[in-house]
Amino acid sequence: MSLFKQIGAVTAMNLQNVPSRLGTSLVIVVGIAGVVGVLISVLAMALGFSAALDHTGRADRAIVMRGGSTSELGSTISRENALTILDAPGVRKTADGKPVGSADELVIVGLPQKGSATGVNVTLRGIGPEGLATHPEIRLIAGRMFQPAVREVVVGKSAAAQFQGLEVGSHIAFRDSDWTVVGMFESGGDAHESEMLADAETVMSAYRRNLFESVTVLLDDAAAFDGFKAALTTNPTLSVDVEREPAYYAAMSATLQKMLFFIAYVVGGIMAVGALFGALNTMYSAVSTRAVEIATLRALGFGAAPVVISVFVEALLLSFVGGAIGAALAWFFFNGNAANTLSGNFTQLVFHLTIGPGIILLGIAWACAIGMVGSLFPAIRAARLPIAVVLRAG
Amino acid sequence: MKFLPLVWAGLWRKRTRTFFTLLSILIAFLLFGMLQGTNAAFSRGVDAANVNRLVTVSRISFTEPLPYADLAQIEALPGVDHVAFASWFGAYYQDPKQFIFSFPVDPERYFNLYPEFKLPKEQLDTWKRTRTGVVIGIGLAHKYGWKIGDRVPLHSTIWTKPDGTSDWDFDVVGIYEDPQDAGQENAFFINHAYFDEARAFGKGTIGWYIVRIKDPTTAVATGEAIDKLFLNSQDETKTQTEKEFQQSFIKQMGDINFIVTAILGAVFFTLLFLTGNTMMQSLRERVPELAVLKTLGFTDGGVLMLVLAECLVLCVIAAALGLAAAAALFPMLKDVVGIVNLPLEVVGLGIGVAVLLALVTGLPPAWRAMRLNIVDALAGR
Numbered sequence: 001m002s003l004f005k006q007i008g009a010v011t012a013m014n015l016q017n018v019p020s021r022l023g024t025s026l027v028i029v030v031g032i033a034g035v036v037g038v039l040i041s042v043l044a045m046a047l048g049f050s051a052a053l054d055h056t057g058r059a060d061r062a063i064v065m066r067g068g069s070t071s072e073l074g075s076t077i078s079r080e081n082a083l084t085i086l087d088a089p090g091v092r093k094t095a096d097g098k099p100v101g102s103a104d105e106l107v108i109v110g111l112p113q114k115g116s117a118t119g120v121n122v123t124l125r126g127i128g129p130e131g132l133a134t135h136p137e138i139r140l141i142a143g144r145m146f147q148p149a150v151r152e153v154v155v156g157k158s159a160a161a162q163f164q165g166l167e168v169g170s171h172i173a174f175r176d177s178d179w180t181v182v183g184m185f186e187s188g189g190d191a192h193e194s195e196m197l198a199d200a201e202t203v204m205s206a207y208r209r210n211l212f213e214s215v216t217v218l219l220d221d222a223a224a225f226d227g228f229k230a231a232l233t234t235n236p237t238l239s240v241d242v243e244r245e246p247a248y249y250a251a252m253s254a255t256l257q258k259m260l261f262f263i264a265y266v267v268g269g270i271m272a273v274g275a276l277f278g279a280l281n282t283m284y285s286a287v288s289t290r291a292v293e294i295a296t297l298r299a300l301g302f303g304a305a306p307v308v309i310s311v312f313v314e315a316l317l318l319s320f321v322g323g324a325i326g327a328a329l330a331w332f333f334f335n336g337n338a339a340n341t342l343s344g345n346f347t348q349l350v351f352h353l354t355i356g357p358g359i360i361l362l363g364i365a366w367a368c369a370i371g372m373v374g375s376l377f378p379a380i381r382a383a384r385l386p387i388a389v390v391l392r393a394g
Numbered sequence: 395m396k397f398l399p400l401v402w403a404g405l406w407r408k409r410t411r412t413f414f415t416l417l418s419i420l421i422a423f424l425l426f427g428m429l430q431g432t433n434a435a436f437s438r439g440v441d442a443a444n445v446n447r448l449v450t451v452s453r454i455s456f457t458e459p460l461p462y463a464d465l466a467q468i469e470a471l472p473g474v475d476h477v478a479f480a481s482w483f484g485a486y487y488q489d490p491k492q493f494i495f496s497f498p499v500d501p502e503r504y505f506n507l508y509p510e511f512k513l514p515k516e517q518l519d520t521w522k523r524t525r526t527g528v529v530i531g532i533g534l535a536h537k538y539g540w541k542i543g544d545r546v547p548l549h550s551t552i553w554t555k556p557d558g559t560s561d562w563d564f565d566v567v568g569i570y571e572d573p574q575d576a577g578q579e580n581a582f583f584i585n586h587a588y589f590d591e592a593r594a595f596g597k598g599t600i601g602w603y604i605v606r607i608k609d610p611t612t613a614v615a616t617g618e619a620i621d622k623l624f625l626n627s628q629d630e631t632k633t634q635t636e637k638e639f640q641q642s643f644i645k646q647m648g649d650i651n652f653i654v655t656a657i658l659g660a661v662f663f664t665l666l667f668l669t670g671n672t673m674m675q676s677l678r679e680r681v682p683e684l685a686v687l688k689t690l691g692f693t694d695g696g697v698l699m700l701v702l703a704e705c706l707v708l709c710v711i712a713a714a715l716g717l718a719a720a721a722a723l724f725p726m727l728k729d730v731v732g733i734v735n736l737p738l739e740v741v742g743l744g745i746g747v748a749v750l751l752a753l754v755t756g757l758p759p760a761w762r763a764m765r766l767n768i769v770d771a772l773a774g775r
Contacts, residue, residue, distance in 0.1 A: 023671055023674065023675070024671060024675060026667070026671070027667065027668050027671050030663075030664055030667045030668075031418075031664050031667070031668060033664075034660045034661065034663065034664035035664075037660055038656075038657050038660050038661075041656070042657075066554070066560075067560070068549055068550075068551060068560045069551050069552070070486075070490050070551045071551070073457070074484055074551035074552040076554070076595065107454070107455075107458075108454070108455040108457050108458070109454060109455060110453075110454065110455045110456075119455075119642065121455055121457070174453075174454050207458075208628070211595065239558050239559075267425060267429075267657055270421055270424060270425050271421070271425065271660075271661060271664075273417075273421055274417075274418040274421035274422055274425075274661075274664070274665070275418070275664070277414040277415070277417045277418040277421070278414070278418050278664075278668045280410075280414050281410075281411055281414045281415060281418075281668075281672060284410060284411065284414075285411070285675060339652075
């Protein structure tokens with residue numbers, strides 16, 4: 001019999017017998033399902049979080065904050081400075097010659113999260129007259145846009161879903177008056193969808209402020225950034241930091257993202273080691289259950305390789321099933337779920353857990369790796385079983 | 395106790411299997427220690443919160459400033475013993491990654507309100523006289539090697555001086571300790587008088603008030619009385635007990651806390667399955683042995699206890715080793731969780747969970763061992 005035929009025969013026979021060892025086989029399946037489920041869920045969280053921030057911003061948009069400020073909330077920009085920034089070279093102009101940019105006024109509003117009584121920080125962003133032109137990705141999906149000089153806000157889709165009392169038509173009481181929610185917008189799942197938008201001057205008068213937090217401008221094109229930055233940083237009346245929007249949001253997400261990846265790989269790794277011991281146990285006991293069978297095969301003239309391969313295939317198959325179950329559970333429970341947490345501006349960011357083919361493949365790869373390593377030593381033992389001794393004892 | 399050698403021998407009957415089971419339980423408890431320890435560290439602030447301290451913040455959000463003038467009004471309320479305030483300075487040292495928890499405060503008022511912060515009297519007096527003086531926690535002092543007399547430059551991400559710069563120089567004049575909680579020894583307290591005079595904007599405002607009340611049972615009433623003072627003013631307030639205030643901070647972390655619980659759930663479910671399976675398997679192989687024990691006169695209950703004890707010894711040893719490993723690794727998380735040692739209550743809880751795990755996984759096989767019929771078992775039926 002050729003080697004391949006032998007392998008096929010022994011492996012098929014072994015797999016047919018797996019149901020009789022169901023209990024111990026389940027240890028591999030359940031153990032690996034646990035590892036893969038946790039790994040995939042936490043990675044989905046990390047990826048969803050960075051996706052929300054990565055989608056924010058485009059290369060031809062720049063954000064200007066006071067020099068040394070790490071986030072918009074800590075920054076201040078005076079009115080004169082805001083005008084200087086908007087008039088800088090490289091800023092795109094509207095048909096009637098106005099700069100396409102917005103001096104933003106950022107305030108924090110405490111709103112209860114759905115299903116809880118305690119307030120969390122939600123961003124209310126006041127945008128300038130050209131604010132919507134600066135952010136063309138913002139699209140109304142319900143109601144209408146806010147009017148300047150009236151206390152009206154439009155809310156992001158994610159914010160409306162995650163926090164209480166943000167339905168179109170409802171009133172929010174903050175800063176000694178009622179604000180009406182007049183519309184809801186979406187902006188491609190970016191960070192602004194966790195925010196509320198209103199007119200900057202209205203917000204400033206309500207909060208009695210006269211300093212902006214940041215200025216966002218749309219540039220002629222992505223290459224205009226360097227000229228724009230140089231013009232601002234060499235201007236002696238200004239002391240500002242200029243960043244491309246994607247760079248700013250990437251920096252903001254870096255810490256939490258790093259932490260989530262750390263949790264995913266460290267916790268996942270430690271769990272994988274635990275599951276590995278489970279797999280070793282299962283495969284050793286599978287080999288010892290099969291001892292007589294293996295010895296008989298060897299006595300009949302089967303080689304060691306088919307036996308080793310049958311052990312490998314069994315382990316791989318079981319781990320694959322475990323990995324698939326873990327991935328399916330994670331997908332079933334978490335895919336598309338909205339979660340929110342504190343982000344760089346000390347305000348809430350809503351993000352969606354996304355379980356894509358990439359991380360599912362990664363999870364299955366981990367599963368198969370655990371199965372491979374876990375069956376290595378048992379397979380060696382199977383190949384080295386002393387035939388005569390086993391047959392005599394059996 | 396005299397059966398311990400028997401339990402021990404039964405446990406090591408299949409060396410490799412017991413060893414691997416031991417290792418996987420060990421790993422689970424290593425994770426338990428690390429995750430639960432982190433959780434406990436985050437909620438520690440809440441437990442340490444003082445019952446007779448209230449925190450008054452702006453109703454809109456605690457990042458909105460409150461007028462300094464509110465102080466006298468709050469202090470005049472009956473039931474209020476003492477009032478202090480603090481602001482958020484939002485600064486880092488040299489590199490944005492080296493964030494410093496810095497607060498401008500009134501020295502006398504603040505340290506009076508926090509008697510748990512131990513600061514030598516003469517250092518407090520020097521601080522009151524030194525405008526640019528700061529008092530820092532001993533943990534912070536060790537971290538950066540700062541000592542009394544050092545000049546420390548901080549870069550505030552919020553506050554500028556009138557000349558537009560955000561760099562502030564301070565002189566370390568005192569170092570405080572908090573013997574109860576090393577996590578509190580990382581603050582950097584600035585003289586509010588100097589800060590208020592030197593900042594470019596926001597003069598005359600503070601971040602939040604801390605109010606000590608005479609009688610803890612009047613917390614709710616006093617809190618309402620404070621909020622009533624400023625009702626319909628431009629700066630309405632929200633007063634909570636210190637505990638509620640700190641809980642609201644933790645809640646802001648939102649769904650991150652959920653991950654920890656979910657992971658632990660997954661780990662323990664997996665483990666339960668694994669250990670339970672090993673115990674069942676080990677029992678199946680030993681049915682004739684147990685029958686012999688019964689023949690020798692072991693009672694049904696005795697056999698039950700024997701099997702349970704085996705499971706218990708395995709789980710508790712593995713858990714103890716896992717928790718010890720977690721305790722050894724925990725200091726690596728110091729910068730994340732702020733405390734150095736694995737909290738003792740986590741160790742206690744871990745051992746408790748181990749016992750529970752042993753009972754849950756050991757009971758089914760132990761029950762089967764108890765019900766074993768000697769004749770059938772010996773005959774191999």
